[in-house]
Amino acid sequence: MPNAEPPPVVIAEGVGHVTRYFLREVGSVFWLIANTFEETFERIQRGRLPFRAVSFFRHTERVGVDSVPLVGLVSFFLGLTMALLTGYQLQRFGTERLIPGLVAITFTRELGPLLTGIMIAARIGAAFTAELGTMQVSEEVEAIEAMGIGPLRFLVAPRMLALVLLMPCLSTVSNLAAIFASSLVCKAFFSIAFPYFFDLVKDSLLIRDIITGILKSFLFGLLIAAIACYRGLTVKGGAAGVGTSTTSSVVTAITTVIGFDTLYNVVYTTFYPT
Amino acid sequence: MSTPLQMVELRDVHMRFEEKKVLDGVSLKIEPRERLVIMGQSGSGKSTILRLILGTLRPDSGSIFFKQFEITRLSRRKLQRVRQHIGMVFQYSALLSSRNVRDNVALPLEELTDKSRSEIDKIVDEKLELVGMGDSKELLPEELSGGMRKRVALARALVLNPELLLLDEPSAGLDPVIASVIDELIISLSEKSKVTSITATHEMDSAFRIATRMAMLYQGTIIKEAKPEEFKHSKNPVVAQFVSGSTEGPILEGSLDAITKK
Numbered sequence: 001m002p003n004a005e006p007p008p009v010v011i012a013e014g015v016g017h018v019t020r021y022f023l024r025e026v027g028s029v030f031w032l033i034a035n036t037f038e039e040t041f042e043r044i045q046r047g048r049l050p051f052r053a054v055s056f057f058r059h060t061e062r063v064g065v066d067s068v069p070l071v072g073l074v075s076f077f078l079g080l081t082m083a084l085l086t087g088y089q090l091q092r093f094g095t096e097r098l099i100p101g102l103v104a105i106t107f108t109r110e111l112g113p114l115l116t117g118i119m120i121a122a123r124i125g126a127a128f129t130a131e132l133g134t135m136q137v138s139e140e141v142e143a144i145e146a147m148g149i150g151p152l153r154f155l156v157a158p159r160m161l162a163l164v165l166l167m168p169c170l171s172t173v174s175n176l177a178a179i180f181a182s183s184l185v186c187k188a189f190f191s192i193a194f195p196y197f198f199d200l201v202k203d204s205l206l207i208r209d210i211i212t213g214i215l216k217s218f219l220f221g222l223l224i225a226a227i228a229c230y231r232g233l234t235v236k237g238g239a240a241g242v243g244t245s246t247t248s249s250v251v252t253a254i255t256t257v258i259g260f261d262t263l264y265n266v267v268y269t270t271f272y273p274t
Numbered sequence: 275m276s277t278p279l280q281m282v283e284l285r286d287v288h289m290r291f292e293e294k295k296v297l298d299g300v301s302l303k304i305e306p307r308e309r310l311v312i313m314g315q316s317g318s319g320k321s322t323i324l325r326l327i328l329g330t331l332r333p334d335s336g337s338i339f340f341k342q343f344e345i346t347r348l349s350r351r352k353l354q355r356v357r358q359h360i361g362m363v364f365q366y367s368a369l370l371s372s373r374n375v376r377d378n379v380a381l382p383l384e385e386l387t388d389k390s391r392s393e394i395d396k397i398v399d400e401k402l403e404l405v406g407m408g409d410s411k412e413l414l415p416e417e418l419s420g421g422m423r424k425r426v427a428l429a430r431a432l433v434l435n436p437e438l439l440l441l442d443e444p445s446a447g448l449d450p451v452i453a454s455v456i457d458e459l460i461i462s463l464s465e466k467s468k469v470t471s472i473t474a475t476h477e478m479d480s481a482f483r484i485a486t487r488m489a490m491l492y493q494g495t496i497i498k499e500a501k502p503e504e505f506k507h508s509k510n511p512v513v514a515q516f517v518s519g520s521t522e523g524p525i526l527e528g529s530l531d532a533i534t535k536k
Contacts (some may be wrong), residue, residue, distance in 0.1 A: 138366070139364050139366060143370070146364075147434075
């Protein structure tokens, strides 16, 4: 290959290309969030509801109520496993009374919001992308725009608000399910009675942990909704494009949730190192 | 730059999709109450012109006016307001699949006006009767035939009483009777309600029935603009071939040889 570029150039080009693509996508998601807010507030300023209450409640039911069994069940099993496995290790040192606090803090601060975020990205993010993607390829989004209706406030805003408001509720369900599961393990395997278990939970849990978890949940809800809606509204290539975008939406949302969780923890522990 | 008195004006509009040049200096004026038909082959850029007028696409260069508004320079908020005076019927109808016929037609009224439920119902009934779809209000788009969808899309486009109606292939894929019904409806709207319409089509029967003026789009430019009668007897080889539907002529030159050789 006489005209082949030397490897460092190829690598640099590749890195540049990926970086540019990444920054463009991140910029576009933030553009979508900003414009959705703008369109929504413009509408409110004119003294009108930004979207129909029926539409909002339909999404909250799907995001919230319908997700409770999945989130509850997965968290229950995880809480159970966590209590059981850590319990046997702690028992060797005679410190099994630490199980309630360990499960409660881990879930409230970290695993509750993170697990919920991952499950909701897969369950609801995929649904949002597929729904909006199908509307996009069948020209429905363009038709809405053509009527003079803002598609962001009409289609994105109710989904985004439903997800942002319902994520903390689902995280709370996750926390409660995991703590309840660990209380059962503690009672059955480590002879910790329920009242003592809940006293230990109360003693170990700080308000700060709960607030941290709730703040994270709001943030994850916003990110999942924005990524899912952005992927849906930018679908190209018909039915196959909807499939590709839906997969991409789930992968991107899960990666972003985990990435932001790490970033949040790094920032948080830097400023509040306890 | 002077503001035009026309209903719509395109000035030297250029548009390119990636490598493909779709519009190459299109200029066009549409007077109020006219029924302009834009003709051209599939993929020649007819739908692109409609989308540019609506502002859902932005041209690479050139200006587009709707009345005194320069569409290409309007802010998003103003563009949304201007669009409320324009009705668009998409080629594949673009009805919202999760809403029934009534809710599809009611959508612009619910979202953009302060009318009460009963007023909205009254207008929706009136528009659906106008297109002969009064009995299908509760049906979902998937339960409708192509012609029925087109008529519902037309009712939805008319619900805000637009001054300008844009129709993308309104009779494509429809049986001749339903196609004539839609054509008659477009004519009656312009005569009774003074609606200006721009129709993009390659269905010649429909084009000659609707048009008060025609424009032929070929290789990115308007090669002829005239009354339908002049079009019928045009000496321009491209127009003559397109109107007659002949395989002999400049339109398929090259590609026809390739097809016949196979």
